[in-house]
Amino acid sequence: MSDHLPANHPAVLTPKIGVLLLNLGTPDATDYWSVRRYLKEFLSDRRVIETPPWLWWPLLNLVILSVRPQKSGHAYAQIWDKDRNESPLLVITRNQAENLGQRLAGHDNVMVDFAMRYGNPSTRSRLEALHAAGCSKILLVPLYPQNSATTTATANDKAFDVLKTMRWQPAVRTAPAYFEDAKYIETLGNSIREGVAALDFEPDLVITSYHGMPVSYLERGDVYHCQCYKTTRLVREYLGWEKDRIMLTFQSRFGPTKWLEPYTDVTLAALPGRGIKKVAILAPAFSADCIETLEEIAMQGRETFMEAGGEQFAYIPCLNDSPGGMDMIEAMVRRELSGWL
Numbered sequence: 001m002s003d004h005l006p007a008n009h010p011a012v013l014t015p016k017i018g019v020l021l022l023n024l025g026t027p028d029a030t031d032y033w034s035v036r037r038y039l040k041e042f043l044s045d046r047r048v049i050e051t052p053p054w055l056w057w058p059l060l061n062l063v064i065l066s067v068r069p070q071k072s073g074h075a076y077a078q079i080w081d082k083d084r085n086e087s088p089l090l091v092i093t094r095n096q097a098e099n100l101g102q103r104l105a106g107h108d109n110v111m112v113d114f115a116m117r118y119g120n121p122s123t124r125s126r127l128e129a130l131h132a133a134g135c136s137k138i139l140l141v142p143l144y145p146q147n148s149a150t151t152t153a154t155a156n157d158k159a160f161d162v163l164k165t166m167r168w169q170p171a172v173r174t175a176p177a178y179f180e181d182a183k184y185i186e187t188l189g190n191s192i193r194e195g196v197a198a199l200d201f202e203p204d205l206v207i208t209s210y211h212g213m214p215v216s217y218l219e220r221g222d223v224y225h226c227q228c229y230k231t232t233r234l235v236r237e238y239l240g241w242e243k244d245r246i247m248l249t250f251q252s253r254f255g256p257t258k259w260l261e262p263y264t265d266v267t268l269a270a271l272p273g274r275g276i277k278k279v280a281i282l283a284p285a286f287s288a289d290c291i292e293t294l295e296e297i298a299m300q301g302r303e304t305f306m307e308a309g310g311e312q313f314a315y316i317p318c319l320n321d322s323p324g325g326m327d328m329i330e331a332m333v334r335r336e337l338s339g340w341l
Contacts, residue, residue: 013134025118212250272309
C-alpha cells in the first residue's frame, strides 16, 4: 500500500485501540503557585461550581485563590510522595494504568494510558499521544464508581472538548459508573472484610465516607446521592452485616451552602458521645487514595474522633492498584471493549 502513497505522506500506522483512564487531578507540587494553578482550573469548572459566574468569579479570584492555596498546599505536603515528588493520586493512577497495560498485553493493538481532568498529565496531551500512536478507537474510563456531573460528566466533557478541536475523530466509548457492578461490590466488600480482620480491635461501627456535594445539585437531578446509598447497601448485603454495623456519611464540604448529610466530620465528633468509640472508615467514591482520603480522613478524621473521646480509629485504603482492585478494573475494561478486541 505504501508504494501508492506520495513521498511526503505521513507513515500509515497499524490501527490501535486506546484505553484512557481518567481521574480528577493533582497539583504538580505543593508550593503556592502550583496549587493555585490547579485550584483555579478545578474551581473554574462550571460542572463543579454551578454558582452564577458573575458571583463566583470575583469570589474565586479575589478571595479563595488568595488564601486557599496555602492551606491546600500544607495539606498536600502531609501526604506527598517524597521519593517520586508526586501526589499519591498521580502515583497510584499511573500504577493502575501500567498494571492494566500489562494485563492487556496479549492484545498487541491495545494501548493503555491515563489522564487528569485538572493538572497533568492533561487529557489533551494523552489524547494527542494516542492519536500519534495510531489509535482509531478509544475507550474513556472515568475512575468514579458513582456517577456525578461533577466527576464522571466533566471528565468526559474534557475529552470531547479536546476531540472537537481535532480533525482526527476516533470511534469513542465511555465506560459507565460501576457502583452496582457485582465485581466492584465483591471487591469492595472483600477489602472491608480483610481490612477489619487485619485490625487489632473490633470496630463498633464501619463508616463509608463519600465525597459530598451541595444539596442543590441533588435537587437539580444529580444521581450521585442515590448511587452512594446503593453502594453501601449492596456492600452491606454482600457482607451479610446488620444495618447498624455500617453507616454512610459525606465529606469535603466547601462554602456556606448546605451539602449532603450526614457530614463525616460532624459524625466523627458525635460518635464517642453515643458510646461508639472504635471505628473503621473507608472512602468508596475514590478509586485511588488522595488528599481527601489520606489527609482529610486518615489524619484530620482521626484527630476529630480521638479528641471527641474515641479510643480506636482505622482507615481502610481505597482499592488503588491492589490485585483485587486491578482485577475489577480489568474486568470492567474488557467488558466495555467487547466487540473491539
